[in-house]
Amino acid sequence: MRKLPVIVTGLAALLFCLALGYLQPAFLLPLSRYSTDAFLRTMTQPPRSNLVAIVDIDDVSLSQFGQWPWSRTLMKRMQDELRRLGAAVIVYDIIFAEPDRTSPNNASREWTREFMEDVSIDGIPSGQGDFDAAFAESIAQSPTLLACFMDLAYAPVADPETDDHYQGHYFETGPANHRLLPQARRAIAALPLFQKAAASTAFFNATVDPDNIVRRTPLLFALGPNRIYPALSLEALRLYRQDDNFHIDYDESIHGIASIRLKNLKIPTDEQGRLVLNFRSQPFPHVSAADLLTGRVSPNTLSNRIVLIGTSAAGLKDLEATPLAPEVPGVDIHATAIDNMVAGDMLHEPRWLQWANLFAIAVLCGLMIPIIYHARSWIGFMAVFTAIFLVILLSGWLMETRQVVASPVEVGFSIALVYTLMTVVKYWNEERERRRIRSMFGVMVSSEVLQFIEDHPTNFSLAGRKAEATVFVSDIVNFSAMAENLPPEALSRLMNDYLTPMANRIMQRGGFVDKFDGDAVMAVWGVPYPLKDHAAQACLAALDQIQLLATLRTELAQRFHHEIHIRIGINTGLVTAGNMGSEKRFQYTVLGDPVNQAFRNEDICRFYQVPAVIGENTYLQACDAIEVRQLGLATLKGKSLPVTIYQLLGRKGEGSDAMRELVHAYEEAYKCCREQDWEQALQRLEEALKIEPRDGPSQLLRHRIQTRGHHPSDDLHIFNAGEHLRRN
Template sequence: MSKQGVRRLAFWAAASAAAFALLWLAARGGALEQAHLSISNLLFQGREGRAAPFIVLVAIDDASLARRSMGEQGTLRFGKAEYARVVDALADAGAAAVGVDVILSEASAEADVRALVDALARHPNVVLAAMPGVMGAGALLPLPAIASAAEDRLGSVLFRPDADNTVRRVIALTGDMAVPEAFSVAVLRAALGASERAQATVPGPYEITSRSVRLGRVRVPSVRLPLDERGRFVSDFFGPPGSYRTISFADALDGRLVDRAGQSVDLTGAIVLVGEMGTAIHDEQYVPSSAGARMSGVEIHANAIQTMLEGSYPREASPAAHAAMAAAVFALALAAFLLLAPRPAAALLAAAFALFTASVWIAIERGVVLHTVFPPLALVGAFVCAFSFRYADEARLSARIRRLFGMYVSPHVVQELVERPELVVRGGRKRTVTVLFSDIAGFTSIAERTDASELVEQLNEYLDAMSAVVYRHDGTVDKYIGDAVMAFWNAPLPQEDHAARACLTALDSLAALDDLNARRARRGQDPLHARFGINTGEMVVGNVGAVNRFDYTVIGDAVNLGARLEGANKAYGTRILVSEATYLAAKGAVEGREVDLLAVKGKAKSVRVYEVMGRAGALSERAQKVKAFFSEALASYRARDWDEAEALLRKALSIAPDDGVSACYLERVRVLRVDPPASDWDGSFHAKEK
């Protein structure tokens, strides 16, 4: 695995562990719980309503209260006898159970109380409301005679909202001996004919044994309640307030069992709950499906009963499980984001959000409540962490690239490498590169007669001037070896015109050297003369060296040839010698002439070498004539026509007496006349010096 891969793996492991720890602490501390509950409520509100038709409400509504108010001098309570009449009407209509969600604790006339006591005796499936003791206060029960008649048919109507003031849980077992179970549980037990309460251990299941009765059109087996450590279960909600069929209490008093639409209501096998639903009565709570409106207590009981019958208890994992799930999402997302480029990562983030949203909807329809905040928070956190790491890693890589190349290549090449770090070769690989070598002619003699500190100053001035030209043509300065400069092109960035850049660098370096020599002349210093050797070929380019110290460089035979060509200038009296490969690649940018078939020292195979004379189209008429005479002389020389070659060379020298190449060949002609080459001679020259 690469070092970058190891860093990413280490970051992934550390970030995933930190995410789990933070999520676990957040889950345990209830952080973001309010946001989760609010979003969960919206999901409940988006579900299609499906209130059970066999659960019917009898509402003590505004119409009922108005009627009672006129009859009893403003009191908002009905008499016990009127409750008895309604209970009789509902039970006689075939109701499986009747629950009265009103605590009948107010004093009444004996006859009034007796009417309700008799009704309770006639109908053992009637349950009354009570309130268990809270915070040291005693239980609030119906009048003693009524409570005695009801026996164990009392149910708690106590609700405890969650932190967001929303009721989600039913306190099935209160722990109060006077009112031991919830109103909804007591009503359901009555409907199922389970006269005895089961023993319960919390947390754990609480079972209501059924006689397999029929509620509406459904035959109900035993019912099991999954209770938590506080004796509660989570209730489902099957629609917003007003979802259940409702009969007005006033209509029931008159024996008219019709709903609010005027339709007759069949109560055979139904569970009927009587409760206050008037605007002047505030027995209301917010529930997940409220949509901003409070739900009456009696309707909350109806939802709890339907939940128990259907077994559709919303299931939500523990805080630790939520944290573990979100941490797993974080770890998987972080791994993906670390591997992907920004655009695919952003697309994956959007897709993950869409998938999570769909999963939440599907889960809520199946009664599973997923945490609505932690997983998306984990996704966003993973995205931010991944790209923060990548940004830091790229910044580190950019700094490394600047450190590696800032001293060797031009600033805008460095910037492009920073933007495209994949172009930086790790290790080495083969590619076609153009390499340039240059040094100062006669530098040894200059060094011998110059003070060391002054020599360093002069050398730095020269190297600054030469390096600036290399940078101007986007070259890479490989190294300085005394007075010598080694540079190359087409690495680390690809450059199609790399050969032309190298040749133009040599020409511009000579111009820069002329400027430098003018300054040196004003200081009374001797001029400097530089020579250049350039070759293009396949080389190994990359970071070469020890683990803790390496250079970005090129190596190979093609590199050595470039160095040999720089040294060969001395023999020909030239300043810029290039290989045939370089000259052909740069021909559109420069002009020159073929100089020789040269076998450099240490190599048996000869290569064509050329002198670069100037930019394309910029040769003077004098230089063009010299080039033409020499080219003809070279052809005669290779044909062994010594006389013709000599005549042409002298013509070239008559135009340019300082033409070192013509002078070199004139000397060769003199030697070869005396000592002709072998019959298989191909015109090549074998160098004896480097």
């Protein structure tokens, strides 16, 4: 249940991300644009076609022929030169919205108004006084496309009546789908004189994103109730192909446009009829207007091409930022659009892309949730990193090979959000669990063991579970009398001075101090965390305590006037471990028959007069680490069958020769006792007592043989504490 919030958080984050993917929030758009720009900068750019060339009114041209606007006679020379060089379509990225003020006729009228008397210019050849008319005649001799500007803001309403001179070759008429098109208020176009001479007029508007970068360009606008007009690039391509008209594919489901068609050429657009530009890293051929006007351009340079006339001069302010460069002449954007449409490699955002993103979010985030939940932090991070990396690779592949703008931002953001939120909640849960574990075990286990429990919370459970463990029980001999004779303050100090080093030895051996009960100490090895050699560690901890107490005994006796001796019982078996108690107050402890037998083993110590007794299971698991003496069989309370018990003597290999002789003599005596060879048993016991006159097990066994009475018992070799008390 404690981990449930992690799963709930992951699922909630997944639903939130699906909602974001469906609603397309604006805050993700800058990241999407940035990712698309990065792909454009890094992917292999397709080669440009040779269809488009640019005549550039650059700074050199302005310095040579004067400031802009130039005289229409100069423009006529340029038009005538382009016709001579074989330009297929001449496209002006310039609006000729006003008459030429340098034209003699116009200049005469201007001066007359200025000086308020008739001013005439003599010496002008007949028919040469109107530069605009001459330029219009030159325009009419070549397929020429003029530019206009679609005003979207300043006119209060569209007024088609004022645009009767507008000769743009529009798509279709009728209000049926007019409402789906981007709307313009008015058109700022060339003089009617020029429009009548030109093959067509189209707008040159560019679309910039909020970061002032051009990434797409509009291909059409609606003007008034029934007019639809093309972009400069689209109309230039139509004139070059000599197609009659366009066709718009509407998509009512998105309340917009799906594509535009020129006969067999399909041009996918966004819902507003904009072309997503696939910018070229290779520049389009630029010809300086100065070179064109001075006859320094070879015919092959412009022959049979769409020639765009624009400017790169900084002072004319027709520079735009693109994903590939901070300053690009606006005419290059029209060239890019034409080249994209001709090559058919314009970028596009298919309508199914949103649903594909939603599917990817659902699948990938759905896969990440169980991985993040179950796996370690670094595995979860690597899985998330790999998933996002693959999404980025797929997005780049789609753009480079299929021209599909599939931004990885939505899917990547969703995966990252699910990972971040789940990790935060998971970390918060783990920290809360860590604090709970620390409060529960902080003073009961060593710092190393506590760190292990905190780092491996899945390796143990605080809920009830079965586990093999070794239980350790100890208490002080004659503690009741000691407690009666000592003042409370002295007793408290004595217990602290005794229990502190004893508990430290337990924790140093990897044990868990289960509880202190007066003078008694209960400890467990093997729970709450797994320990392979739990039996050996418990026995070694007992030996550490016995050895330590031998050095502390004199000091404590001097301070408190009482010698401390302890009894230790150890047993190994299957216990039930977990939090036990009431709903409001509980503690982690162990229950089961091995616990009871550990207490019985401790109690038996007083009969055998030994410091530590262990059970058979403990001996079998710890025999490689300890030296023991088999005390024999004993009947314990609650046990229907006798069990084998052992005296814990020391660490493996530490026993003296005298100790080994003592153990051998006792075990031989016990063997004779089982065979009811009482005389031989007593003889062996005398040998043992010569080695160690105070040996408790030998004294107890001799006493039992000597007091067996006239009716020998077949089970004299089985020690029964209750029977022993009754006899004595």
